[in-house]
Amino acid sequence: MTASLGAVVLGTPDPRGLAAFYAGLLGWRVVSADPDWVRLADPERERPGLSFQREPDDVAPTWPAHEGGVQMQAHLDVLVDDLDAEEARATALGAVVEAHQPAPGVRVMRDPHGHLFCLFQPGS
Structure with a gap:
């Protein structure tokens, strides 16, 4: 089996808000979102991505x-x-x-x- 990096995940009280910041900074797109988890990807490739996980006490x-x-x-x-x-x-x-x-x-x-x-x- 070959391993590769799929994503980096940041904990945050507001996944959607922080994803919006990084989407603007990097020019990436939201590929999945719910209130507790959002994933961004480069428009040129699916992985690795940048994800945001709800952590209220971060x-x-x-x-x-x-x-x-x-x-x-x-x-x-x-x-x-x-x-x-x-x-x-x-x-x-x-x-x-x-x-x-x-x-x-x-x-x-x-x-x-x-x-x-x-x-x-x-x-x-």
């Missing part, structure tokens, strides 16, 4: 990490051609730029529900 991680904070388990890296333009577009969709930025060519941001993601340019 707590956003601390950034940068520090003792006693909620530790980040994972984050999404989003490849972009124009970092400044995509940062502006992401903030218009509801994202927030983090104060701590670890490296040039990368922009650490939070989606509207507090999940961390990075915009980055090729070679960064």
